[in-house]
Structures are given as structure tokens and as C-alpha cells.
Amino acid sequence: MSAVFTVDPRSGVPVYLQLKEQIKRAVALGSLSPGEQLPTVKQLAVDLTLNPNTIARVYRELEHDEVIATSPGKGSFVRSNGQPDALRKNLDSVASRSMNEAVREAKGIGLDRKGV
Amino acid sequence: MSAVFTVDPRSGVPVYLQLKEQIKRAVALGSLSPGEQLPTVKQLAVDLTLNPNTIARVYRELEHDEVIATSPGKGSFVRSNGQPDALRKNLDSVASRSMNEAVREAKGIGLDRKGV
């Protein structure tokens, strides 16, 4: 893999969300290419000092969002360009999340404890 | 008082938020007029079968938002038109909340357990 991910457990934002968004962005922006293999669940768990379950949750949701494909014994891979629809949805998702965050911030109803 | 409020504890949306938004809307739309007295904390608690604290929280936040004025021994009253700025903010707040809800719904990241 080429990308290195980082999370901040004290940011108030759940780390699984931080990681999920980072990967989504990386894919949307091309820093992660289609077909490229993502770090192993257990490898990432070690690197980020997290539990495998936390990583697994991220990968599971990313698979549900059709951003990656994952299977036991093989690993997790960025979905090929074969699904432009999925890619499109991913971009939309990233964009709308940014907007959502902006709205939340403006309204001071952030989901973390630092809100307002 | 003239308005009767209702909440649904099983909707997944915190009842204190439901009530807060209802009152905000009622004020913004004029169903609650400036100077008008709101139901007593304890009266509303009885009517809605809620704890006084839950109502108190709503009133406290509404006071912070400058929508109502409240004081012990007297009661809680809708703020007079003397503060157009506050009224304006209230309207904005109501509007942006609606938008926020729409965004949340669209993204399927609702705050309640029913989300996607």
C-alpha cells in the first residue's frame, strides 16, 4: 500500500468514521487506485493501535458503499473503475458529508462533546 | 396557554428536541405570540408525562437561544418583538434545522436508531 492513515481518538469524532472518510477521499481523489490493495485488517489494527473489529467495521461499511471489495483470505481492494456509478456515489457522498459537517458546525450541534 | 404540544418517545428523536423545535416553530410562525406565557414546567411535565427536568432543559435552551424568557416564581414567556435580532436568529435556526434534517435523511446518517 502507499497511503498511510491516521486517526485521533481524542477528536470526539469516532475513529472508525475518521478512517472511513479518509479512505473514501483517498479513493475519490485517486491517491488510492482501483485494484490497489488496502492494508490488512490486522495490519492496520496494529499500525493505528486499534482493535481489528474497528477496522473491520470500516471495511464492511466501505464495502456496503461499494467503495472497496473485501474477502477473507485475500484482502481488501479498491473497486475497479468498472462501476462508475459507485464511484460517482462515492464522490457525492464525500461532498455531501463535507457539507453536512459545515452545517453541523454552523449550527453548533456537532456530534462530539466539544459542540457549541 | 393556547398551544398543545405532543411528543413521541418512540420516534428515536429525543423528546426534549422534539418539544424544543415545536416551540421554536410555534414562535416563529406566530402561533405563540410575544409575551404569551408558556405552560408551567411542572404542568407540561404532567401533560406530556415527562420529568420536570426534561421540560426545564427545553426551556433552558430556548432561553439561551433568546426565544423565551424564564424566571422562577413567574414562569416562562415568549420574548417580545423587542429583539428582532433574536427572532431572526430563531427563524434561521428553524430553517437550517430543517435543512440539516433533510441532509441527514438523504445521507442516511440520522441520529436515531432507525437510520438506514
Next chain:
DNA sequence: AGGTTTGTACTAGCACGATAGTACAATAGT
């Protein structure tokens, strides 16, 4: 002043989400 009505403060319970510990299942490669 005394009692009544109002909001408020302190505390606890409860549910839910996020994360961790650990054991399991599926695939790949030899």
C-alpha cells in the same frame, strides 16, 4: 412572614454507540 407557585440542582438509572478481547471461519498457497 407564610404559604404557594415557579424554575433549578443534584443524583441516578438506562440505553446506545464505539471500541476492545478473543475465538472462529474462509481462502490462498504450498
Next chain:
DNA sequence: ACTATTGTACTATCGTGCTAGTACAAACCT
């Protein structure tokens, strides 16, 4: 077949937000 490597499932813990129980304080009224 065996073994290593991958993701997965089950369970527990911990923190946090929502609501409740109850006692308190402030203001009004006679």
C-alpha cells in the same frame, strides 16, 4: 491436506447522552 493469512462473529467494557426522582431555591401573593 496443512498451514499461514485473511476477514468475521460473539461478547464485554466503557463513555456519553437522555430521562427520571427528588429535594432545593427564587419569586409572587395575601
